[in-house]
Amino acid sequence: QGRLVQSESEVKKPGASVRVSCKASDYDFTDYGITWVRQAPGQGLEWMGWISTFNGKQKSAQNIMGRVTLTTDTNTNTAYMELRSLTSDDTAVYYCARGGSYPDDALDVWGQGAMVLVSS
Amino acid sequence: AVQLTQSPSSMSASLGDRVTITCRASQGIGSALAWYQQKAGTPPKLLIYDAFTLESGVPARFSGSGSGPDFTLTINSLQPEDFATYYCQHFYTYPHTFGGGTKVEIK
Numbered sequence: 001q002g003r004l005v006q007s008e009s010e011v012k013k014p015g016a017s018v019r020v021s022c023k024a025s026d027y028d029f030t031d032y033g034i035t036w037v038r039q040a041p042g043q044g045l046e047w048m049g050w051i052s053t054f055n056g057k058q059k060s061a062q063n064i065m066g067r068v069t070l071t072t073d074t075n076t077n078t079a080y081m082e083l084r085s086l087t088s089d090d091t092a093v094y095y096c097a098r099g100g101s102y103p104d105d106a107l108d109v110w111g112q113g114a115m116v117l118v119s120s
Numbered sequence: 121a122v123q124l125t126q127s128p129s130s131m132s133a134s135l136g137d138r139v140t141i142t143c144r145a146s147q148g149i150g151s152a153l154a155w156y157q158q159k160a161g162t163p164p165k166l167l168i169y170d171a172f173t174l175e176s177g178v179p180a181r182f183s184g185s186g187s188g189p190d191f192t193l194t195i196n197s198l199q200p201e202d203f204a205t206y207y208c209q210h211f212y213t214y215p216h217t218f219g220g221g222t223k224v225e226i227k
Contacts, residue, residue, distance in 0.1 A: 035216070037164075045156075045164065045207055045218040059214040062121075095163050105211035106154040106169035113163055 002027035002109040004096055009115035012086050020114045022079040022096030027109075029077040030054050035100035035107055036070065036081045038092040046092075050100040051079065086118045122146055122210050126219035132227040139195040141222045143208035148188035152211040155184055155193045158221075159204045167206075168193065198224075 007021040022034060036048040049060035051070040058070045069082040079096055094114050097107035123146040133139050143153065151171035156164035166175045168184035171191055181196040195202055203226055208219040 037218075044221045045158075045209075047209070047216050047218060050214065050216070061215050097163075100211075100216060102211075105152065105216075106166055106175075107156075107164070107209070108166045108169075108175065110163035110165075 002032075002098055004098060004109055004111035006094075006096060006111040006114045009117070011117045011119060014087055014118055014120055016086050016118075017082060017084040018086060018090075018116050019080055019082040020094050020096075020116070022081070022111050024077045024079070024098070027098075029072075030074060032098045032104050033101040034070075034072065034079040035097045037095045037097060037107075039095070039113075040089075040092040043092075048081070048094075052101060053079070083116075086116075088118050090116065091118045092116060121215055122149060122212055122217060124208055124210055124217055124219035126206075126208060126222050128222060129220060130223040130225065132225050133198050134227045135198055135200065137198045137227075139198055139202075139224060141193045141206055141224075143186075143191045143193070143219050145189040145191070145210060145212075147212075149210045149212035151187055153184075153186075153191050154209050154211070155182075156207045156209065157202075157204045158207065164207060195224075 003025045030053045035050045051058040053072045067084045071080045096111040098109040099107045125144045153171045155168040158164040172184040183194045205223045
């Protein structure tokens with residue numbers, strides 16, 4: 001069925017970077033892409049980006065392009081999202097989810113979320 | 121980028137009601153649309169994909185219909201566990217944007 005387990009919540013200062021991990025289990029990691037979604041407090045879902053676990057091809061949202069790096073490690077079945085130059089606007093719960101590329105576009109398995117609080 | 125507009129943004133309904141939520145795309149997206157349910161403090165849960173295909177394990181009272189640009193999520197006979205926020209998401213082109221959400225509350 002599949003399971004995604006994310007790293008713990010973090011508190012960062014403005015200008016810092018954060019890296020969130022997402023470890024997959026119970027399915028073949030390279031059969032599905034990984035999508036990253038964030039949700040600011042009390043707000044809706046925001047698509048951040050997608051990465052192919054097969055060849056590393058990726059897409060990211062225009063508003064964070066240049067600040068975000070998506071990577072995967074097929075040895076440990078883990079995906080990573082690094083976001084740099086953090087501001088208070090980046091305070092959110094960050095989710096990884098399985099899917100986001102044809103033919104498995106829909107996000108059918110989600111991590112539990114990792115809260116990132118950006119505060120001085 | 122494709123924009124998705126959900127309506128209403130919130131609604132009140134009673135147990136047993138039929139609820140309809142609309143998602144309008146800013147351009148044609150074929151049937152590349154999914155619906156999710158999210159409850160407070162938990163990740164979203166996939167309900168419908170490819171506009172009308174029910175995800176395994178999702179109750180049959182949920183259904184999806186439509187094709188670009190208008191899509192609908194219908195919940196027949198609203199149950200206590202259905203009070204939540206619902207989001208649509210398209211997969212036509214990157215970025216795979218989400219709609220703004222519809223919060224379904226108890227009347």
